Amino acid sequence: MKIKIINPNTTWSMTREIEESAKQSAREDTEIYAVSPATGPDSVESLYDEALAAPGVISEVIKGDREEGADAFIIACFGDPGLEAAKEVTDKPVIGIAQAAIAVGKLMAPNFSILYVLDRSQKIIENVLKLHHAEEDCCSIRSVGLGVLEFEDKEALLQALLKQGKRCVEDGAECILLGCAGYTAFAEEMRQELGVLVLDGVVPAVKLCESLVDMALKTPKKKLWAYPDAKEISGFYELIKY
Incomplete structure (x- = not known):
């Protein structure tokens, strides 16, 4: 099992601390890796910060889903920035802390x-x-x-x-x-x-992800979290292409 943790801010020292805590709570057969997006604020403490963080979160979920073989995703910021949108770009579990x-x-x-x-x-x-x-x-x-x-x-x-x-x-x-x-x-x-x-x-999110993957549960794609329609998105294509 492979769980990707996305710290929506770009402060890598914090990302490493989050990863270490998650690894301590995960099962031995669970691979944990944590990232910060290439774009976003260095801390998320306002609604403005959350809005700027969301594209980077979505980008990392897409990358994990399409390229890295992640089985589940954790958004490691207590505002859960981008959570609802991230559920649209993958059928794998996405959980906010x-x-x-x-x-x-x-x-x-x-x-x-x-x-x-x-x-x-x-x-x-x-x-x-x-x-x-x-x-x-x-x-x-x-x-x-x-x-x-x-x-x-x-x-x-x-x-x-x-x-x-x-x-x-x-x-x-x-x-x-x-x-x-x-x-x-x-x-x-x-x-x-x-x-x-x-x-x-972080720890509850890791254990919930492990359980959801064990149960082979997928995010439903009928209505609310259906995959986004293909459309032109000026200036963001490389960041959130799907």
Whole structure:
């Protein structure tokens, strides 16, 4: 089994961290490889960033489907940028890390809160909750006040996550979803410190992909996620040709 992880931003240090975390959770017979697209922002923290990231995500899904033999795809950004469009260009499973975290969180706990990056990113979290029909399950969404490009100081990031995580527990959350792929390494330590379930999105996405491929499930192509019609797309042909 071959799972391709697409980090929608172009910061390769983060992509490598995501890949390492995914490999640790994958089965021995699962091949994991992570990429950043050739185009896109170096961090995804606004609706503008998400729009710019989507073409690169779609491009990498097409490449993985047509050229690399990938069996499933993970979009490793908590806004799930390009998720719906990416499902149109392949019949193989495509899962966003927010989609995976929310699905597992809803299975395992009566509610959850979400920790995300910057205050300005709140609309991204609100949109992804609506996309996955989870508004009523969410107690709160809280920003840690650190941007993606400020993650070098791991101890400062962990302390910021714990501080806001405690506030999530005070909000009544019995599960905390880590709303950035760059938080994946902190899930277990936070779980022990806070005493509630803490889920990142990368590990659940890997395990869901493995299960979907095992079941030989394909994305339906009748209506919503049918393959796109062939048409001229000025300036983007080499990026998203299919």
